[in-house]
Amino acid sequence: MDKIEHIGIAVKDLEKSNQLFASLFGKPHYKTEEVASEGVKTSFFQSGPNKIELLEATHPESPIAKFIEKKGEGIHHIAFAVTDIKAEIERLQKEGFVVLNKQPKKGADHKLVVFLHPKSTNGVLIELCQEIDSLK
Numbered sequence: 099m100d101k102i103e104h105i106g107i108a109v110k111d112l113e114k115s116n117q118l119f120a121s122l123f124g125k126p127h128y129k130t131e132e133v134a135s136e137g138v139k140t141s142f143f144q145s146g147p148n149k150i151e152l153l154e155a156t157h158p159e160s161p162i163a164k165f166i167e168k169k170g171e172g173i174h175h176i177a178f179a180v181t182d183i184k185a186e187i188e189r190l191q192k193e194g195f196v197v198l199n200k201q202p203k204k205g206a207d208h209k210l211v212v213f214l215h216p217k218s219t220n221g222v223l224i225e226l227c228q229e230i231d232s233l234k
């Protein structure tokens with residue numbers, strides 16, 4: 099795992115939170131993207147080398163809707179950049195982590211992604227991301 103790729107924050111109202119974080123960072127988000135397969139609408143902010151991903155649920159069954167129902171708005175996951183997501187899945191399964199999707203799936207911001215169950219990572223939902231362009 100090379101670096102933190104982004105921190106995901108669950109929000110109820112993406113428009114409102116876009117304004118809030120634009121005033122926090124002093125600049126607007128650089129993109130918004132819907133990921134229908136995840137039931138989310140996202141917006142991304144760049145702050146120096148760091149990225150923040152705001153996520154709003156697009157339907158009640160969305161992981162974000164369930165998270166907010168249970169825990170309210172707040173940090174939802176930490177995503178790490180990896181160079182070989184398939185090798186990482188193998189490695190982490192051998193290490194005993196619970197990989198939620200054995201096949202990488204299309205994420206936002208031009209990435210392939212995998213998630214680890216928070217119960218296997220001290221209660222923090224971990225996402226692994228590989229740039230789609232870097233696929234061998």
Ligand SMILES: CC[C@H](C(=O)O)C(=O)SCCNC(=O)CCNC(=O)[C@H](O)C(C)(C)COP(=O)(O)OP(=O)(O)OC[C@H]1O[C@@H](n2cnc3c(N)ncnc32)[C@H](O)[C@@H]1OP(=O)(O)O
Pocket residue numbers: 106133136138140151153161162164165168174175177198204205206207209211213215216217221222223225
């Ligand atoms: C891919 C687009 C974008 C990107 O970056 O590219 C994204 O990041 S999309 C982000 C949204 N998608 C996901 O989160 C996919 C992975 N998540 C899941 O598969 C589920 O949310 C899962 C399995 C983590 C939980 O789903 P479940 O149906 O089991 O919900 P429960 O409420 O029953 O949760 C079980 C248990 O886990 C705790 N939990 C749930 N979410 C989180 C979280 N984000 N961080 C920490 N803990 C979490 C929840 O509190 C329950 O624990 P308990 O002690 O039983 O209360």
Ligand SMILES: [Co+2]
Pocket residue numbers: 104106151175177225
């Ligand atoms: Co994410």
